[in-house]
Amino acid sequence: QVQLVQSGAEVKKPGASVKVSCEASTYTFTDYYMHWVRQAPGQGLEWMGRINPKSGGTNYAQKFQGRVTMTRDTSISTAYMELSRLTSDDTAVYYCARAYIIGLYGFGYWGQGTLVTVSS
Amino acid sequence: SVLTQPPSVSAAPGQKVTISCSGSSSNIGDNYVSWYQQLPGTAPKLLIYENNKRPSGIPDRFSGSKSGTSATLGITGLQTGDEADYYCGTWDSSLSAGMFGGGTKLTVL
Numbered sequence: 001q002v003q004l005v006q007s008g009a010e011v012k013k014p015g016a017s018v019k020v021s022c023e024a025s026t027y028t029f030t031d032y033y034m035h036w037v038r039q040a041p042g043q044g045l046e047w048m049g050r051i052n053p054k055s056g057g058t059n060y061a062q063k064f065q066g067r068v069t070m071t072r073d074t075s076i077s078t079a080y081m082e083l084s085r086l087t088s089d090d091t092a093v094y095y096c097a098r099a100y101i102i103g104l105y106g107f108g109y110w111g112q113g114t115l116v117t118v119s120s
Numbered sequence: 121s122v123l124t125q126p127p128s129v130s131a132a133p134g135q136k137v138t139i140s141c142s143g144s145s146s147n148i149g150d151n152y153v154s155w156y157q158q159l160p161g162t163a164p165k166l167l168i169y170e171n172n173k174r175p176s177g178i179p180d181r182f183s184g185s186k187s188g189t190s191a192t193l194g195i196t197g198l199q200t201g202d203e204a205d206y207y208c209g210t211w212d213s214s215l216s217a218g219m220f221g222g223g224t225k226l227t228v229l
Contacts, residue, residue: 035218044121045156045164045207047218061217095163105211105218106154106169113163 002027004096004111011117017084020114022096029077030054032098035107036070036081040092048094051079086118122147123208123221130227131198139193139224141208147219151211153191155184158205158223167206168193198228 007021022034036048049060051070058070069082079096093113100108124142131137141153153171156164166175168184171191183194191208208221 037220044205044223045158045209045220047209047220050218059216062215100166100169100175104154104169105152105209106166107156107164107209108166108169108175110163 002098002109004098004109006094006096006111006114009115009117011119012086014087014118014120016086016118017082018086018090018116019080019082020094020096020116022079022081022111024077024079024098027098029072030074031102034070034072034079035097035099036068037095037097037107038092039095039113040089043092046092048081053079083116086116088118090116091118092116121222122212122219123210125206125208125221125224127222128225128227130229132229133198133200135198136194136196137198137226138195139206139208139226141191141193141221143189143191143210145189146214147189147210147212148186148191149189150213153184153186154209155182155191155193156207156209156220157202158207160204164207195226200228202226203228 003025033050035050072079096111097107098109155168158164171186172184
């Protein structure tokens with residue numbers, strides 16, 4: 001069974017950065033894009049971007065351009081999402097997600113979510 | 121959200137409900153649509169992919185369709201356990217970005 005296991009909850013101060021990891025298992029890590037989606041408290045889902053684990057190429061949502069960096073380490077099948085210059089509006093649960101089928105946008109597999117709290 | 125969903129829908133147990141998702145030619149009009157169910161405190165769950173296909177384990181009470189720049193999720197034989205938030209999602213070819221609808225809260229009265 002495909003598993004995506006994320007790092008634990010974080011508390012950060014405004015202006016800081018946070019880096020969330022997502023370890024993939026039981027599939028070939030480089031075959032599927034890894035996407036990052038966030039959800040602020042009581043709000044909807046928001047797509048942040050994706051990384052091609054094979055090439056390292058990325059696409060970011062315009063809203064996060066210049067503030068988000070997605071990377072990967074293929075040796076340990078792990079993707080990372082780093083968000084900088086945090087504000088209270090970045091308080092949210094951050095998910096990594098993988099397509100159900102290769103090449104498809106539909107996310108059949110999700111990490112358990114990582115709560116990032118930004119507070120002074 | 122670029123994809124427009126009604127904020128809420130409701131129906132009685134056993135009845136049918138539909139949830140709409142409206143977009144544009146560069147997103148829904150040019151790409152497959154997926155639908156997700158999210159129960160409180162849990163990660164979203166894929167209900168429909170490629171407009172109308174169900175992943176294994178998803179009952180046929182859930183169906184999806186797409187026409188032009190709109191998509192619809194249908195749920196028949198409503199159960200109290202179906203109370204959740206539902207999201208549509210797709211890719212936007214012009215933006216090269218993913219997107220979700222704002223979400224629809226389903227209440228089973």
